[in-house]
Amino acid sequence: xxxxxxxxxxxxxxxxLIRAQQPNYILQAEEKTNAGLFTEASVLYxxxxxxxxxxxxxxxxxxGKINCLKKAGLFAEAATFIKANINSIGLDSNRYKYYEQWIxxxxxxNQLEQSIFLIEQTQLLYPxxxxxxxxGLFKILCLNEQDKWAEASQMYQQWVKxxxxxxxxxxxxxxxxPKLKSENKAAWLSTFIPGGGQLYAGKPWEALxxxxxxxxxxxxxxxxxxEKYYLSAIxxxxxxxxxxxxxxxxxxxxxxxxxxxxxxxxxxxxxKSQLIQQMKxxxxxxx
Numbered sequence: 272x273x274x275x276x277x278x279x280x281x282x283x284x285x286x287x288l289i290r291a292q293q294p295n296y297i298l299q300a301e302e303k304t305n306a307g308l309f310t311e312a313s314v315l316y317x318x319x320x321x322x323x324x325x326x327x328x329x330x331x332x333x334x335g336k337i338n339c340l341k342k343a344g345l346f347a348e349a350a351t352f353i354k355a356n357i358n359s360i361g362l363d364s365n366r367y368k369y370y371e372q373w374i375x376x377x378x379x380x381n382q383l384e385q386s387i388f389l390i391e392q393t394q395l396l397y398p399x400x401x402x403x404x405x406x407g408l409f410k411i412l413c414l415n416e417q418d419k420w421a422e423a424s425q426m427y428q429q430w431v432k433x434x435x436x437x438x439x440x441x442x443x444x445x446x447x448x449p450k451l452k453s454e455n456k457a458a459w460l461s462t463f464i465p466g467g468g469q470l471y472a473g474k475p476w477e478a479l480x481x482x483x484x485x486x487x488x489x490x491x492x493x494x495x496x497x498e499k500y501y502l503s504a505i506x507x508x509x510x511x512x513x514x515x516x517x518x519x520x521x522x523x524x525x526x527x528x529x530x531x532x533x534x535x536x537x538x539x540x541x542x543k544s545q546l547i548q549q550m551k552x553x554x555x556x557x558x
Contacts, residue, residue, distance in 0.1 A: 300335055309343040312336075326361055333360075337372055346380035367393070367400040374409055383413045404434055408550055415539045420448045427546075444545050449538045451531040457523040468523025472530055477522070 297319065303312035313336050320332035333356050340349035353373040360366045370393045377386040390406050390413075407430040414423035424445035452471065461468030469477040 309339040313339045346376045350376040454524045457527040461520040461523040472526035
């Protein structure tokens with residue numbers, strides 16, 4: 272019995288010491304974070320999370336690890352971590368803050384559909400706590416990244432109205448929505464007009480080169496056919512034309528894809544900058 276009693280006392284004393292030392296994890300993790308050692312800091316926050324005896328310590332551990340993952344650029348991992356731990360938070364006010372972090376991380380990880388879903392879910396779960404301007408801004412940004420500019424424009428108009436801003440400012444961002452080109456149209460043009468798809472994609476020199484090369488193949492085939500070199504006409508002339516023709520079709524689609532990406536990125540970056548600037552102005556006015 273004495274041995275059993277001693278073992279129990281040792282176990283309880285050791286547990287007490289571990290919990291008593293827990294605040295040291297915070298200091299150690301903060302030092303690692305400030306030194307840029309985010310992986311080591313994350314491990315310490317995980318240990319703190321495992322040993323947390325109160326929601327306050329739990330919040331510090333979760334928040335600390337999220338910040339480490341974000342500073343390391345691991346936004347998808349941060350989103351997964353929040354998803355795994357958010358239900359362990361009891362207070363709605365604390366849980367709502369993690370939903371905001373979750374939305375931010377999914378957006379930065381380019382998980383746009385997930386981000387939109389979380390925004391809508393957050394508005395339903397926490398209507399009294401939800402920051403409508405903040406959530407609305409991120410939904411607009413997600414729609415922009417998906418090139419859904421017409422929908423983003425409508426939502427932006429409502430966002431400006433709800434924020435109490437001048438409605439005429441809404442025309443600044445979406446006054447000129449870019450028009451993207453069709454990959455199918457480029458392929459169709461290249462199929463029937465050598466170089467037509469490249470010209471449509473805004474590459475006139477490539478269009479000229481495609482026209483000349485494919486024209487040379489046709490010319491070679493016709494000349495050899497007239498000279499009764501039928502095999503050369505088919506294999507060399509026809510083969511050269513067919514190869515460059517099929518390659519030209521695929522190339523025109525790729526050029527249009529690159530053009531659309533470049534135009535969309537330029538517009539989205541400009542829209543993002545203006546939206547964030549307007550949000551800052553709105554927050555400054557409310558101070």
